Amino acid sequence: MSFSFFLLVIIILGLGSYYFGKSKALALKQNDVVHSLPKYYGYYALVWFATPALIIVSLWLIFSEGIVTNQVISTLPDNIKTLPTNELTLILNDIKNKAAGNLVAGESFIGFELAAETYNSYSKIAENIIIYSSIVLGLISFIFAYISISGKLRARNRIESIVSKILLVSASIAIFATAGILLSVLFEAIRFFQIISFDDFIFGLTWSPQMAIRDDQVGSSGLFGAIPLFLGTGLISLISLTVAVPVGLMTAIYLSEYAPSRVRAVTKPMLEVLSGIPTVVYGFFAAITLAPFIRDFGETLGMNIASESALGVGLVMGIMIIPLVSSLSDDVISAVPQAMREGSYGLGATKSETIKRVIIPAALPGIVGGILLAASRAIGETMIVVMAAGLSARLSINPLDAVTTVTVQIVTLLVGDQEFDSPKTLAAFALGLTLFVVTLILNFYALRIVRKYREQYE
Amino acid sequence: MSNPSSNSSSITEIVNKGLKKRYRSEFMFRLYGITSILFAAAFLIVFFSSIIDKGYSAFTQGELNISIYLDPEIIDPDNTLDEEEIRYANYDKLVFDSLKNFFPSVSSRKERKELKALVSNGTSLRIQSLVLDDMSLIGKTLDLSVKLDSDIDMFLKGNVDITLDESQRRISDNQVKWTNELKTKGLISQKFNSTLFSAGDSREPEQAGVLGALVGSFFMLLITFIVAFPLGVAAAIYLEEFAPKNKFTDFVEVNINNLAAVPSIIYGLLGLAVFINFFGMPRSAPLVGGLVLALMTFPVIIIASRAALQSVPPSITDAALGVGASKIQTVFDHVFPLALPGMLTGSIIGMARALGESAPLLMIGMVAFVVDIPSTPLDASAALPVQVYLWADAPERGFVERTSAAILVLLFFLLVMNSTAIWLRNKFEIKW
Numbered sequence: 001m002s003f004s005f006f007l008l009v010i011i012i013l014g015l016g017s018y019y020f021g022k023s024k025a026l027a028l029k030q031n032d033v034v035h036s037l038p039k040y041y042g043y044y045a046l047v048w049f050a051t052p053a054l055i056i057v058s059l060w061l062i063f064s065e066g067i068v069t070n071q072v073i074s075t076l077p078d079n080i081k082t083l084p085t086n087e088l089t090l091i092l093n094d095i096k097n098k099a100a101g102n103l104v105a106g107e108s109f110i111g112f113e114l115a116a117e118t119y120n121s122y123s124k125i126a127e128n129i130i131i132y133s134s135i136v137l138g139l140i141s142f143i144f145a146y147i148s149i150s151g152k153l154r155a156r157n158r159i160e161s162i163v164s165k166i167l168l169v170s171a172s173i174a175i176f177a178t179a180g181i182l183l184s185v186l187f188e189a190i191r192f193f194q195i196i197s198f199d200d201f202i203f204g205l206t207w208s209p210q211m212a213i214r215d216d217q218v219g220s221s222g223l224f225g226a227i228p229l230f231l232g233t234g235l236i237s238l239i240s241l242t243v244a245v246p247v248g249l250m251t252a253i254y255l256s257e258y259a260p261s262r263v264r265a266v267t268k269p270m271l272e273v274l275s276g277i278p279t280v281v282y283g284f285f286a287a288i289t290l291a292p293f294i295r296d297f298g299e300t301l302g303m304n305i306a307s308e309s310a311l312g313v314g315l316v317m318g319i320m321i322i323p324l325v326s327s328l329s330d331d332v333i334s335a336v337p338q339a340m341r342e343g344s345y346g347l348g349a350t351k352s353e354t355i356k357r358v359i360i361p362a363a364l365p366g367i368v369g370g371i372l373l374a375a376s377r378a379i380g381e382t383m384i385v386v387m388a389a390g391l392s393a394r395l396s397i398n399p400l401d402a403v404t405t406v407t408v409q410i411v412t413l414l415v416g417d418q419e420f421d422s423p424k425t426l427a428a429f430a431l432g433l434t435l436f437v438v439t440l441i442l443n444f445y446a447l448r449i450v451r452k453y454r455e456q457y458e
Numbered sequence: 459m460s461n462p463s464s465n466s467s468s469i470t471e472i473v474n475k476g477l478k479k480r481y482r483s484e485f486m487f488r489l490y491g492i493t494s495i496l497f498a499a500a501f502l503i504v505f506f507s508s509i510i511d512k513g514y515s516a517f518t519q520g521e522l523n524i525s526i527y528l529d530p531e532i533i534d535p536d537n538t539l540d541e542e543e544i545r546y547a548n549y550d551k552l553v554f555d556s557l558k559n560f561f562p563s564v565s566s567r568k569e570r571k572e573l574k575a576l577v578s579n580g581t582s583l584r585i586q587s588l589v590l591d592d593m594s595l596i597g598k599t600l601d602l603s604v605k606l607d608s609d610i611d612m613f614l615k616g617n618v619d620i621t622l623d624e625s626q627r628r629i630s631d632n633q634v635k636w637t638n639e640l641k642t643k644g645l646i647s648q649k650f651n652s653t654l655f656s657a658g659d660s661r662e663p664e665q666a667g668v669l670g671a672l673v674g675s676f677f678m679l680l681i682t683f684i685v686a687f688p689l690g691v692a693a694a695i696y697l698e699e700f701a702p703k704n705k706f707t708d709f710v711e712v713n714i715n716n717l718a719a720v721p722s723i724i725y726g727l728l729g730l731a732v733f734i735n736f737f738g739m740p741r742s743a744p745l746v747g748g749l750v751l752a753l754m755t756f757p758v759i760i761i762a763s764r765a766a767l768q769s770v771p772p773s774i775t776d777a778a779l780g781v782g783a784s785k786i787q788t789v790f791d792h793v794f795p796l797a798l799p800g801m802l803t804g805s806i807i808g809m810a811r812a813l814g815e816s817a818p819l820l821m822i823g824m825v826a827f828v829v830d831i832p833s834t835p836l837d838a839s840a841a842l843p844v845q846v847y848l849w850a851d852a853p854e855r856g857f858v859e860r861t862s863a864a865i866l867v868l869l870f871f872l873l874v875m876n877s878t879a880i881w882l883r884n885k886f887e888i889k890w
Contacts, residue, residue, distance in 0.1 A: 065738070164786065167692050171692070171693040171696040171710050174714045174717055175709065177713070177728075177753050178717060181728045184732050184736075185727055185728070185731070187731070246494065251491070251495050251498065254494070254495060274502060276811075276876065278846075278868060279814070279816070281509070281846065281865050283850070288850070319498070350484045351484060353484075355487070356487075376719060379721070380720075382721070382723045382817035383816055410821075411723070411820050414727075432724055432727045436724050439720060443715070443719040444712075447716075
């Protein structure tokens with residue numbers, strides 16, 4: 001039985017149990033008082049049918065692979081069984097490929113074909129057990145539910161308590177996701193710090209993660225000092241904020257204080273377009289159009305500008321962040337009470353004086369929060385820097401040099417071939433952890449500042 | 459004793475003295491505002507004109523009208539009509555022979571190579587499949603319009619500087635001469651580049667298309683929607699309608715706000731560590747990409763759905779509760795249907811953002827070079843933004859215009875999604 005057919009059977013049986021539950025309730029209703037609407041009895045029967053079936057299927061999805069693999073290993077010849085784990089994994093992969101009907105490079109031992117067949121037959125057995133047991137169990141549990149349906153059964157309350165539990169679980173996924181991110185990054189990072197000391201990573205001045213091919217090779221250890229990356233990330237973020245903060249803030253001020261509605265009607269969608277452009281497109285623009293332009297411009301001035309200069313990357317990233325700064329500042333500026341403006345006008349201040357001396361000081365916490373959020377976005381931005389910034393880590397704060405960032409290094413370390421135990425791959429997770437922690441702190445404080453500020457004027 | 463009238467006049471004087479300066483600073487301030495808007499507008503204009511200028515030429519492709527004699531001596535010398543025999547015939551030679559008809563003087567090894575490189579190296583495969591489809595063609599002459607090689611196409615589109623020394627460009631003097639001759643004979647024409655929309659990736663620019671990436675992105679968005687929309691809406695309903703005000707709810711809210719601001723690349727690391735390494739899901743598959751994007755879109759959908767739920771007036775809830783509906787019935791039968799358009803609008807906008815996202819996809823191996831069009835979410839596949847990234851890295855000049863074309867396709871789909879969202883909002887939004 002194929003999986004899609006199985007799914008179809010389950011769906012049909014599910015609909016059937018709904019129908020039977022509902023019709024029993026309808027029949028009861030003829031000559032008895034029934035607690036809930038008939039459909040709730042249908043749902044009740046459906047839940048009783050589906051829960052055991054779904055539990056079994058999900059257990060199957062999680063465990064069947066492991067059980068079948070262990071069974072196959074136990075049938076392998078002894079000399080293969082005792083191989084080290086990673087070699088055994090390779091052989092198992094070959095067996096699975098063979099079992100799936102793919103071409104396999106070479107058959108590594110006698111009985112290889114047999115193992116593939118064993119694998120297939122065990123998978124088949126496991127699959128059948130699951131399919132039939134889930135259907136049978138589902139039906140048994142449905143029958144119990146069906147028998148228990150009576151006018152006194154509070155089906156609606158049961159269903160509602162299930163629904164509210166489902167809602168609660170959905171909301172908790174946010175917590176699981178955060179925990180998942182933290183744990184997955186943390187575990188790999190801890191493995192990295194077992195090889196490279198934490199101090200060397202945080203305070204080291206040289207980043208050159210290539211690993212040795214031979215153990216006695218020069219510089220075989222790889223150097224994982226992340227200071228150049230932090231510096232490069234900081235430099236590019238700083239450049240982008242110098243572009244985004246004044247422009248975004250002035251745009252927001254102009255839009256909320258000066259602009260006639262026609263200008264607003266044009267500018268707002270324009271900013272939305274700006275924020276809707278995918279970052280990979282910004283990256284392409286930075287790499288293909290802006291960077292050569294800046295380099296050539298520098299040449300005419302007699303300056304030597306790297307074609308992957310931090311300046312070009314920062315500029316484009318700054319433009320990408322303008323809408324974020326502007327919309328956040330717009331929010332906080334409009335939240336400043338009208339009375340404060342009128343008080344200032346009443347004393348004879350001009351509009352710009354009111355803005356500079358009253359509104360901005362009043363809105364400052366909110367604006368700072370917005371800038372922090374923008375900074376966290378700049379630090380975590382990936383595609384623009386991957387496409388337009390440099391690859392080699394250089395300890396430099398000259399905006400005309402090519403520098404590299406944390407995100408660029410994560411991508412270069414993880415894209416392509418990877419061995420999962422080398423410090424090189426694990427370093428990416430250590431960098432990811434750093435990035436996560438820094439942006440988490442920035443976001444947390446930014447959101448707190450913004451929220452406090454809002455409460456102040458509410 | 460001071461004279462009140464002279465005192466007030468002196469204040470007026472002081473104020474008047476300063477007025478000019480103050481008005482000037484007022485004017486300057488306003489100018490800064492206008493300048494920053496113009497700066498953003500100017501960037502957008504430069505940006506779009508640069509992309510369109512680079513990309514529009516990719517929608518046409520130079521083709522050469524050519525007659526190819528399907529020589530039985532080459533295809534099937536023993537007249538076996540055996541498919542295997544015909545499959546492995548030397549189709550390159552057929553193409554070369556018909557090119558040679560134009561330029562009979564070609565003889566040296568270098569010239570032969572250059573002549574062959576005029577047309578796309580996919581030409582012989584195309585003839586092979588034509589012959590395999592219809593073996594009665596053998597011995598006949600086919601009039602075909604075949605794709606020029608990308609380098610020649612670039613030359614025709616004016617992207618090759620032929621004043622450079624021959625060794626410094628990808629097309630030789632002979633090829634320039636021949637191309638110009640063929641062009642004056644009227645055999646070369648620019649046709650709509652349908653390959654761009656019907657093929658997967660390729661190493662040869664003229665044979666590369668975005669369909670594989672489009673299908674991959676479609677599968678991903680489908681999974682993202684199936685996973686993130688129900689969960690996001692359920693979470694929003696819980697937080698907005700049922701959540702008690704306690705530490706747990708606060709904690710959930712803090713988590714959602716932080717998730718919305720976590721850098722996307724971190725989600726990629728999560729996908730790599732959890733979905734691929736822990737659960738053993740396939741690399742490069744839209745399934746994993748969709749799950750990662752779903753996690754990313756989840757907070758966005760929650761935030762949008764909560765806003766939609768808040769906009770439903772409390773009178774609806776009160777009325778439903780008043781006639782005896784339970785809390786759950788009120789929410790699911792009355793509040794939810796009214797909030798649904800708003801939820802969908804927010805979700806589509808969130809999905810549009812997911813469509814443009816590429817950083818997490820790099821982490822889960824979607825940068826693989828995939829020629830085939832994926833047929834299920836489990837097949838290896840590219841995604842549209844990742845295709846842009848891959849082509850932007852390719853050294854051939856032909857890929858620059860194709861990158862821009864892929865960007866235009868991507869922007870087109872973003873536009874479609876966002877306009878759908880706006881249309882939905884305008885059509886179904888109820889002003890209470």
